[in-house]
Amino acid sequence: MIRPVSILGPIAILIGLLSCQSEEEIKRQRYITEGILVYKNNCANCHQPKGEGLANLYPPIAHSDYLADKKGVICLIRYGQQGSILVNGKPYNRPMPPQPQLSDLEVAELATYIYNEWGNETKLTDVKSVKPILDACKK
Numbered sequence: 001m002i003r004p005v006s007i008l009g010p011i012a013i014l015i016g017l018l019s020c021q022s023e024e025e026i027k028r029q030r031y032i033t034e035g036i037l038v039y040k041n042n043c044a045n046c047h048q049p050k051g052e053g054l055a056n057l058y059p060p061i062a063h064s065d066y067l068a069d070k071k072g073v074i075c076l077i078r079y080g081q082q083g084s085i086l087v088n089g090k091p092y093n094r095p096m097p098p099q100p101q102l103s104d105l106e107v108a109e110l111a112t113y114i115y116n117e118w119g120n121e122t123k124l125t126d127v128k129s130v131k132p133i134l135d136a137c138k139k
């Protein structure tokens with residue numbers, strides 16, 4: 001006979017894991033919703049509402065191969081970017097102004113939105129992981 005206690009333990013752990021995962025999911029959705037707004041207000045002028053970029057002036061963010069360097073992207077969102085870069089094989093060379101008005105949380109929300117929408121990710125980029133990256137590239 002199986003004693004009730006021996007099943008209850010694993011079940012409790014399972015419930016714990018499931019509820020934890022859905023909290024993470026709720027947070028991811030919240031970051032994305034906020035990220036869309038932050039993007040519209042701070043980025044869409046140049047990179048365009050669907051992230052498609054503008055001619056040879058502003059590079060696309062949607063499906064940009066530049067997204068592979070996630071730490072670099074997090075840093076350039078806050079501190080801007082200068083000098084020539086290649087995005088999907090196309091050269092761009094126009095300074096992107098720094099965005100010091102963005103809080104660490106807003107940078108994390110933007111990263112979550114961008115990587116979920118255009119970078120093949122389905123996960124949260126938490127502000128806790130963004131903060132040390134921003135601190136390390138502080139200018």
Ligand code: HEC
Binds near residue numbers: 043059061076
């Ligand atoms: C004034 C126009 C302008 C604004 C506003 C702007 N960018 Fe940029 N962004 C640029 C330019 C120009 C480059 C290319 C820089 C270079 O040539 O070195 C760039 C490069 C990038 C890149 C790397 C290349 C790519 O397209 O993948 C990312 C990612 C990016 N910007 C994200 C953002 C985000 C997110 C925001 C909003 C917080 C933002 N940018 C706001 C002009 C802008």
